């Protein structure tokens with residue numbers, strides 16, 4: 223166990239933790255958007271899918287606890303790396319270099335904070351139901367329709383999906399680098415993959431919100 227602590231204490235250790243947990247979230251959001259797009263098929267299809275996910279308490283809580291631990295680790299590693307880079311930055315750093323170098327770091331940081339706020343709200347909205355106007359534990363389809371019928375909620379989700387697009391784009395690109403997939407031959411493919419993923423996943427989520435707002439899903 224000592225080696226795990228020593229590994230996590232290093233900069234590369236924290237980056238690997240961010241990459242692995244980031245890969246996990248990426249897999250989760252791809253699955254989540256695919257499943258939720260069943261809203262376009264029928265109310266029965268979405269509700270049956272949601273019921274299937276809750277079929278085994280062991281699997282459900284296994285996934286929930288894994289995601290929770292991953293969020294905590296991802297956020298802690300990001301916070302620690304920020305402190306490390308602040309301490310390491312030389313005073314005489316050129317202003318322009320600093321602006322270019324920190325723009326993506328700052329975007330990731332604030333985008334990450336917004337996503338964290340979004341996830342807490344989202345869980346209270348669609349899983350717990352405490353901030354939902356008329357929550358049902360079995361009718362997920364109706365929860366989605368009534369949930370996005372509140373204009374401020376629809377706008378918040380769309381803004382959060384914009385943050386998700388930016389975070390996924392830079393995150394997917396960087397995680398390959400951290401995991402050692404960084405070569406001129408593969409970098410073009412890496413860029414295309416990151417762009418496609420960062421475009422399609424948030425677009426799929428926004429299509430669900432807009433489906434309700436525009437009355438296609440009712």
Ligand code: HEM
Nearest residue numbers: 251254258272286289344348349362379386427428430431
């Ligand atoms: C328009 C966008 C989204 C929609 C319509 C949506 C829909 C839903 C619904 C309906 C549930 C409850 C499922 C159920 O009770 O069976 C849920 C749960 C959840 N969503 Fe989303 N989601 C969206 C975006 C996201 C994003 C971007 C993330 C992560 C970054 C996310 C993470 C989660 C998590 C962690 C749960 C809890 C799953 C559980 O019950 O254990 N969702 N979502």
